[in-house]
Amino acid sequence: MKLLRNSYLALFAIYLVGPILVITAVSFNAKKFLAFPPRGFSFRWYAEIFVANDWFAALMNSLLIAACSAFLAVLVAIPVSYMAWRHGLRYAKALFSLGIAPFILPPVIMALAFLLFFANVGMHGWTINVIIAHAIFLLALPLVTVSLGLESVDMSLIEASQTMGADNATVFRTVILPIAAPFAFAGFAFCFVLSLNEYIIALMTVGFTVETLPIKIFNALRYGYTPVIASIAVVFLVINVLVFSLIAKFSNLSRILGAMD
Amino acid sequence: MSGLEISNVSKHYGAVTAVNDVNLRFNKGEMICFLGPSGCGKTTLLRMIAGLEEPTSGTIHFEGRDLTHVPVHKRNIGMVFQSFALFPHLSVGENIAYSMKIRGHSRAEREDRVRELLDMIHLPGIEDRRISQLSGGQRQRVAIARALALNPEIFLLDEPMSALDANLREAMQIELRKLQQELGITTVVVTHDQTEAMTMADNIVVMGKAKVLQSGKPLDIYKSPVDKFVAGFIGTSNLLPATFSGNGAVGFGATDVKYSAANGSFANGEQVLLMTRPEEIFVHKASETRPENAIEGTVTFVRDIGATIEILVDCNGYEVISVLTPKDDPDVHVGTKVFVEMPPAACSVLAA
Amino acid sequence: MTRKALSQALPLIPSSVMIGVFFLIPFVLILLASVATLTPEGDMAYGFDLSHFERFLSWFYIQRALFSAGMCALIAVLSLLIAFPFTYMLTTFSDRAKKIWLIYILAQLSLSEVLIAFSWQILLSRTAGLGNILEWVGIAEKSFAMAPSAGAVIAALVYLAVPFAVLLLYPALSRMDRSLIEAARTLGTSPLRSFFTIVIPVNRSAIVSSSVTIFVLTLGAIIVPQVLGSPEHWTLSVLITDQAIFNFNLPFASALAVVLLILSASVIGLVMRFSGGEK
Numbered sequence: 001m002k003l004l005r006n007s008y009l010a011l012f013a014i015y016l017v018g019p020i021l022v023i024t025a026v027s028f029n030a031k032k033f034l035a036f037p038p039r040g041f042s043f044r045w046y047a048e049i050f051v052a053n054d055w056f057a058a059l060m061n062s063l064l065i066a067a068c069s070a071f072l073a074v075l076v077a078i079p080v081s082y083m084a085w086r087h088g089l090r091y092a093k094a095l096f097s098l099g100i101a102p103f104i105l106p107p108v109i110m111a112l113a114f115l116l117f118f119a120n121v122g123m124h125g126w127t128i129n130v131i132i133a134h135a136i137f138l139l140a141l142p143l144v145t146v147s148l149g150l151e152s153v154d155m156s157l158i159e160a161s162q163t164m165g166a167d168n169a170t171v172f173r174t175v176i177l178p179i180a181a182p183f184a185f186a187g188f189a190f191c192f193v194l195s196l197n198e199y200i201i202a203l204m205t206v207g208f209t210v211e212t213l214p215i216k217i218f219n220a221l222r223y224g225y226t227p228v229i230a231s232i233a234v235v236f237l238v239i240n241v242l243v244f245s246l247i248a249k250f251s252n253l254s255r256i257l258g259a260m261d
Numbered sequence: 262m263s264g265l266e267i268s269n270v271s272k273h274y275g276a277v278t279a280v281n282d283v284n285l286r287f288n289k290g291e292m293i294c295f296l297g298p299s300g301c302g303k304t305t306l307l308r309m310i311a312g313l314e315e316p317t318s319g320t321i322h323f324e325g326r327d328l329t330h331v332p333v334h335k336r337n338i339g340m341v342f343q344s345f346a347l348f349p350h351l352s353v354g355e356n357i358a359y360s361m362k363i364r365g366h367s368r369a370e371r372e373d374r375v376r377e378l379l380d381m382i383h384l385p386g387i388e389d390r391r392i393s394q395l396s397g398g399q400r401q402r403v404a405i406a407r408a409l410a411l412n413p414e415i416f417l418l419d420e421p422m423s424a425l426d427a428n429l430r431e432a433m434q435i436e437l438r439k440l441q442q443e444l445g446i447t448t449v450v451v452t453h454d455q456t457e458a459m460t461m462a463d464n465i466v467v468m469g470k471a472k473v474l475q476s477g478k479p480l481d482i483y484k485s486p487v488d489k490f491v492a493g494f495i496g497t498s499n500l501l502p503a504t505f506s507g508n509g510a511v512g513f514g515a516t517d518v519k520y521s522a523a524n525g526s527f528a529n530g531e532q533v534l535l536m537t538r539p540e541e542i543f544v545h546k547a548s549e550t551r552p553e554n555a556i557e558g559t560v561t562f563v564r565d566i567g568a569t570i571e572i573l574v575d576c577n578g579y580e581v582i583s584v585l586t587p588k589d590d591p592d593v594h595v596g597t598k599v600f601v602e603m604p605p606a607a608c609s610v611l612a613a
Numbered sequence: 614m615t616r617k618a619l620s621q622a623l624p625l626i627p628s629s630v631m632i633g634v635f636f637l638i639p640f641v642l643i644l645l646a647s648v649a650t651l652t653p654e655g656d657m658a659y660g661f662d663l664s665h666f667e668r669f670l671s672w673f674y675i676q677r678a679l680f681s682a683g684m685c686a687l688i689a690v691l692s693l694l695i696a697f698p699f700t701y702m703l704t705t706f707s708d709r710a711k712k713i714w715l716i717y718i719l720a721q722l723s724l725s726e727v728l729i730a731f732s733w734q735i736l737l738s739r740t741a742g743l744g745n746i747l748e749w750v751g752i753a754e755k756s757f758a759m760a761p762s763a764g765a766v767i768a769a770l771v772y773l774a775v776p777f778a779v780l781l782l783y784p785a786l787s788r789m790d791r792s793l794i795e796a797a798r799t800l801g802t803s804p805l806r807s808f809f810t811i812v813i814p815v816n817r818s819a820i821v822s823s824s825v826t827i828f829v830l831t832l833g834a835i836i837v838p839q840v841l842g843s844p845e846h847w848t849l850s851v852l853i854t855d856q857a858i859f860n861f862n863l864p865f866a867s868a869l870a871v872v873l874l875i876l877s878a879s880v881i882g883l884v885m886r887f888s889g890g891e892k
Contacts, residue, residue, distance in 0.1 A: 001804055005702065012699045016721065016775065019732040026735060076631045079624040087621055095625065099632055106833030106877060108850040109870045112857055113639035116646050116867070136635045159313050160346035162333040163417075164360035164407070170334075174363065178350045197725035200835050200850075204857065214727045221731060221840060230735070233728040240720035248712055257715065258784030 020237060027230035045231040055228060058216040062196050065127065065212060069134035070142075070191035074184055076135065077142035085150040096143055103140035110137050111204040118205060125209030133205045134195040141194070142187030145256055149183025150176070152255070182251035189243045197236065263325060264289035264447050265310070265415070270319030272305050279305040281471040282319070287464060289324065290445045292438065294458035296494070297468035304419055306468075307451045311417050312336050323414060323447075339408030340417040345400045345424065347392045347407070353379075354388030357407045364411070378406040381440070398429050405437070409444070416441070416448040422457060434460045455495050459483070467491050483538075487524055489611050492536050499542070499581045502613065503535040511535055511610060514577050516556050520608035527610065534611045539584040541607035544572050544591045547598035554608070555600040556581075560593045574601055646867035657863055665868035674852075674869075681832060681848040682876060684763075688770045689827040693820065695771065696778035701812060703779070704787045715783075722776035730840040733769040737841070765841040770834055774827045781826055785819030786812075825884045829877045849873045 028041050049055045080099060083092035102110050114133040123129055153176050161175050199214040207215055213236075217229050247253055265287045272280040280302040287293050295303035308314040310321060312333030320329045328336055347356050355362075357378055358371040366374075379385050382402035387395075395403065401421060408416060421437070422430045438461040441448045452458055458465050459479045466476040475487045486492035489500055503511035503518065505527040510517045518535060527533055544560075545552060558576035565571075570590055574581045581601055585591070593599055650662040668674070703714055793815065797807040813820070835850045847855075849869060856866035 008698060009702065012695065015695070015772070016718075019729075019736050019772065020721070022736055023732045076628045080628050083621060083625055089621060089625075091622075092625060095629060095632060098636065099628075102636055104829070106829060106850060106873055108833055108835060108853050109643065109874055110639075112853060112863075112866055112870050113643045114635075115857060116642040116863060117635070117639035119863075120642060132631075132635055136631070139632070154344065154346065156342045156344050156346035157348060159311075159333075160340065160342055161348075161359065162313070163311055163336075163338055163340040164363070165334045165411070166363050167332075167334050170363050174359070175348060193723045197723055197728075199725060199727050200854065203854075207858070214725045217725070217727045217731065218836060221727075221734075225731075225735070229728070229731050233724070233732060236728060237720055237724060240723045241716060244716045244719045244723075248716055253712065253715060254787075257780060 020233075023230045023233050026227055027234050029227050029230075045227040046235070048228045049232060049235065052228070054211075055213075055216070055232075058211045058213045059232075061127075061210055062213040065130055065134065065202070065210075066192045066195040068131045069138065069195045070188045072131060072135035073139050073191045074142045074146070074188045077139060077146050077187060078184065081143055081146040081150060085147060096147075099143050100140040102137050107137065107198075107200050111201040114201060115204040125206050127206060127210050129205040130202050130210065130212070133201050134191070134198060137198075137201055138191040138194055141190040142184065145183045145187035145190065145251075146180060148256060149180035149186075149251075152183070152252075153179045183256070186247045186251040186253075186256055189247050193240050193243050196239070264291065264323065265293075265449075266320075266322040267306070267310075268320050268322070270306070270309060270316045270321065272302075272309060272314060273317045278471050280309070280316075283473050285466060285473065285476060287447070289447050291463040292441050292448045292450070292461055293464045293466065294462035295449065295451045295466050295468060296453070296455060296458040297474075298453060298494070301468040302471040303451045303466075303468050307417055307419055307449055310415065310449060311338055311340050337411070337414045338417060339411070339413035339415070341401070341404045341408050341419065341421050343420040343423055345404040347400055347404055349392050351392070352388065353390045353392065353395070353403055356392065356403060357388075357410055359407065360411050374410060378410060381409075382406045397425055398433065401425060401433065405440075409446075414447065416446045418448070418450045420451055420453070422452070422454065430454075430457070431460075437461060459495075465495075467494060469494075485522060485524065485609060486536070486611070489534055489536070489613075492611060497539055497582060499537045499539065500611070501535045501537075501576070501579050501581070503533055503610075505529060505531045505533045505610070513556055518556065518603060518608060519554050519605040520610050521606045522608075523610040525610075525612050527612075532613045534613050535603075536609050536611050537581075537603050537607050539571070539582040541604065542581070542583050543589060543602040544574060544583045544585065544593060545600045545602060546591060546593060547600055549600070551600055552602040554605055555602045558599055558601055560595055560597045560599055562595060563593065572599075574599060576601060643867050643870055646864050647871045649864045649867075651862060651864050662864070665865045666872075668865060669868055669872055677847065677852060678849055678872060678876065680846075681850075682880075684767065684770075684846075684848070685828045685831040688767060688774055688831045689824040691767070691771045692774035692778045692827055693782075693824050696775050697782060697813075697820070698808075700779045700782040700786050701808070703783065704789075715780075718776045718779050722780065726773065726834060726836045729769060729773055730836045733765065733772065733837070734840055737765050737768075761841055761843045761846070763842065763846055766838050766846050769837045769841050770831050773834065773837065774831055777830060778823055778827055781823035782816070782819055785816050789815060821884055825881050828880060832873065832877055849876070 027045050028043070029045070049059060077099070080092055080095045083089045084096050110133070114129070118124070118126075118129045157175055157179075158171050161171050166174060197214060199218060202210075202212045203215055203218075206212075211219075213232065217232065220226060220229060244253070247256070263286070265285070267283055267285040270280060270283045271278070283306060295306060297303045305314060309316050310328075312328070312331060316329060320327060322328060348359070351359065354372075354375045357375045358366075361371045361374060375388055376385070379387060382405060384399060384402055387399070392400065392403075401424070405418075405421075418437075422433060425433060434457050441461075450458075450461060462479055464476060465479050465482055467474045467482065469490055475482055475491050482491065483495050486495060486498075492498040492500065501513055503513045506512055506517065507529045510519045511533060512518075513535060520535065543552070545555070547557065556576050558574040558581065560572060561575050561580070562573040563570065564573075567587075570585045570587065572583045572585065572591075572593060574583065583601065591599070645659055646657060647665060648661050648663060650658045650660050650664075652658050669678075703711060706714065789812070793811050794807050797811050798804070802810065832848065833850055834848065835854055838847050838851050850873065853866050853869045853873065856862045856869060
């Protein structure tokens with residue numbers, strides 16, 4: 001039984017981590033062509049990301065878009081979650097469900113919808129398009145995390161602060177905000193990471209004018225491999241791990257994922 | 262000096278009546294307990310005094326000022342919640358200083374007051390601890406200190422002992438009462454525990470089904486409850502069905518039992534309840550001479566716990582409990598035929 | 614409108630505008646575009662033209678839709694089979710180990726599909742992949758390329774789906790009452806048997822809803838089928854992208870998107886009804 005369990009766990013870990021290890025190994029390859037096991041060892045493909053102007057520009061585009069869209073998504077989500085929670089407004093709850101929908105649909109549908117929309121209003125390939133599109137597409141994440149944060153504010157805490165002389169604005173500033181903020185941050189971080197990695201919506205909104213990193217990688221794949229992609233994959237994975245570790249440190253990861261405390 | 266006045270206060274939630282036409286008056290500086298089973302409206306009444314709920318009708322005054330429509334944050338109250346409601350994101354010191362901080366008191370002033378309050382609750386030097394590091398009893402003390410930080414006019418506590426262990430509860434009841442007397446602050450405590458109410462209160466308000474059933478000094482309520490509900494809720498009582506017979510006695514089976522007090526006026530032959538307190542009645546073996554004002558029965562259970570002996574007697578199918586001290590020990594066992602002596606001074610009559 | 618209602622409505626206006634303008638309107642545009650006409654100049658003229666749906670009804674596209682659905686169903690089953698036992702064990706790990714695994718799984722799950730496709734392309738390539746290892750071990754005489762093939766597409770999509778499966782199953786499994794299993798064990802059930810007779814039935818609704826989510830998720834995959842498959846392995850999502858970006862036929866792309874929408878919605882609806890409407 002124990003043997004069965006351990007060999008299953010080992011196989012699972014190899015399946016999950018194996019491809020990442022291969023990519024990591026490839027990224028340290030010293031030669032121009034891809035090889036595994038790698039030939040030689042070098043950091044040149046990491047340096048390439050920052051030295052080669054086109055890769056670095058794509059990275060900066062992606063980071064800018066991810067940060068702006070995550071910020072926008074959190075801004076849109078906060079009033080909806082707050083009103084649904086604090087006042088139980090039916091309209092806010094309807095808005096909440098509507099805000100979840102884009103994330104559940106296959107992304108290509110939303111991508112096409114954004115393409116049609118921006119074409120119709122004459123906004124051809126503006127960077128703001130992809131920022132808005134990502135914010136709407138990923139809105140579900142801050143909606144859910146902010147709601148979870150607000151639900152963790154016990155009603156008696158609010159009443160306690162009122163009995164001590166706090167008006168509504170003070171209650172919000174001194175009780176609700178500090179308790180819910182880590183969850184809003186988690187929502188921001190989730191959005192940031194997913195926007196950074198998103199391909200199809202970026203392609204259909206700004207694909208011909210702004211090159212994000214995933215778009216550039218996909219374009220590069222068509223003209224043959226370069227180990228730079230492997231080093232980017234490693235860099236992205238490291239960014240993802242860092243962001244989620246931050247969430248785990250400052251917010252309640254288990255709770256956000258829906259588990260019991 | 263007039264303290265807290267609650268006049269004709271009712272609270273309805275749709276078709277549900279939570280509090281029904283309550284009228285109460287208390288002096289300033291008294292400790293009042295709202296006592297009753299869950300759902301009797303006691304917490305709603307407390308929350309209306311706090312301003313967390315608005316009465317559907319009626320008024321609440323304190324020292325002549327109408328508080329009825331004053332929003333909660335503008336009343337000068339301190340409240341301890343059932344869950345204590347300590348802010349998890351603030352330290353102990355920050356929790357206690359919360360009300361002073363939002364009113365703009367200086368840092369030095371706040372630190373002094375926090376130190377003073379922590380001394381008062383016998384927990385000096387824990388300012389910097391997190392709430393999660395405190396035990397249940399410590400949390401309660403911190404919640405009390407926080408509520409008292411600004412010297413409120415009214416101190417409200419909602420089931421303050423329910424989150425504590427049984428043995429800690431008793432000590433805290435005494436401590437809270439001492440603190441309240443020291444500060445001379447008008448205090449309202451909601452509880453469902455009658456011992457707690459008896460321990461702490463100047464005045465007890467017994468509530469049931471959204472109404473006030475009886476209010477008064479604890480011992481007055483204990484000695485002459487107005488009805489069988491209050492009699493059952495405050496202390497243990499024996500209630501026997503009896504027939505009213507006019508000449509200062511009621512009939513239980515074939516026996517006439519004399520009583521000293523009747524709550525209400527009854528007609529001859531009316532069905533009533535004969536109430537006695539377990540510690541005021543005695544048990545004698547049937548082989549001894551029959552005492553006055555006694556009924557017959559059979560012992561069904563004896564519980565000797567050293568300090569007291571509790572004897573359960575079956576009298577005509579009704580259970581009577583007698584609590585005796587070891588020196589009154591009648592030496593009976595399960596199955597012994599006995600006389601249960603009910604001195605007239607211990608007997609009162611209630612409506613059935 | 615009372616003051617209170619107004620003060621509650623005001624903060625919702627910006628969010629309402631954002632969601633209304635940038636979700637509802639684009640969504641309606643897809644529906645409109647799917648029945649619009651493509652002019653010879655390549656522009657769209659809105660109208661009520663069902664020709665794109667007629668075009669879909671040719672055997673080629675029906676076949677693609679059936680292939681997409683079938684492959685995604687297979688992937689949902691495979692990824693759940695792989696992920697369920699792990700998630701079950703994960704809930705018994707120490708808090709620290711749990712946290713590390715969850716962070717890694719979240720990180721992998723967020724990794725761009727482009728990068729996953731690239732990794733698997735390397736993994737299955739002739740020069741840098743598994744083939745090399747097989748050659749080295751001596752199983753294969755000479756290294757060979759394993760992509761493009763249906764197997765490659767499925768392997769990579771399952772890889773993509775497994776982290777999602779773990780996270781979807783995790784809440785239900787971590788909330789499961791462990792005493793149920795202990796009770797079964799005291800009644801003489803073997804560990805393996807209690808897994809099949811207790812753990813799986815108790816979490817049935819979580820399993821069903823997770824598999825539906827994975828199905829819809831993989832329906833949306835675009836890059837893996839393109840990079841690791843040949844055109845006969847392309848799914849509806851790939852065809853939609855192809856029509857929209859490279860053939861500039863937005864009405865037909867929209868019609869295919871509507872088909873995809875109906876396909877995912879009906880699978881969700883069907884399975885939810887079948888499983889008794891549980892969440």
